[in-house]
Amino acid sequence: MRIGHGYDVHRLRAGRRLVLGGVDIPWELGLDGHSDADVVTHAVMDALLGAAGMGDIGRHFPDSDARYRGISSLCLLEQVAALLARAGWQVENVDATILAQRPKLAAHLPAMGENLARALAIAPEQVNVKATTEEGLGFTGAGEGMAAHAVCLLTRLPG
Numbered sequence: 001m002r003i004g005h006g007y008d009v010h011r012l013r014a015g016r017r018l019v020l021g022g023v024d025i026p027w028e029l030g031l032d033g034h035s036d037a038d039v040v041t042h043a044v045m046d047a048l049l050g051a052a053g054m055g056d057i058g059r060h061f062p063d064s065d066a067r068y069r070g071i072s073s074l075c076l077l078e079q080v081a082a083l084l085a086r087a088g089w090q091v092e093n094v095d096a097t098i099l100a101q102r103p104k105l106a107a108h109l110p111a112m113g114e115n116l117a118r119a120l121a122i123a124p125e126q127v128n129v130k131a132t133t134e135e136g137l138g139f140t141g142a143g144e145g146m147a148a149h150a151v152c153l154l155t156r157l158p159g
């Protein structure tokens, strides 16, 4: 078994979509970045790549590469899943936490989990996504950005 941890941060700004776990959330601000800036999906990918000893998303999908401009992070997650499978790993579970002061995310969490599970070709029960504020403290509390943590467990594919 291997465990992995991922962490990511994106800045909030006007004129961008807010995409979390592949869910488009209507709000006045969105996350800035080269791809769709889906901070929780990025944290999940880094956890998976970390557990497999395969580096991080910056190594596999560099933001200097025009192919990844505006790309759905769920597509990148599918590519990570393929890399893991090729290396003989299966995903047992993923647990992720989004740190955001606003908007309220609770109603969107199940859809995020389903999207992540689908991209990884695992059951929705194997993916847990939760959200918390940081009580108004720090950059997430000030609404300057959002952060996400993720952990995962991998096991060897049989055979």
Ligand code: MG
Residues within 6 Å of the ligand: 008, 009, 010, 033, 037, 038, 039, 042
């Ligand atoms: Mg990122």
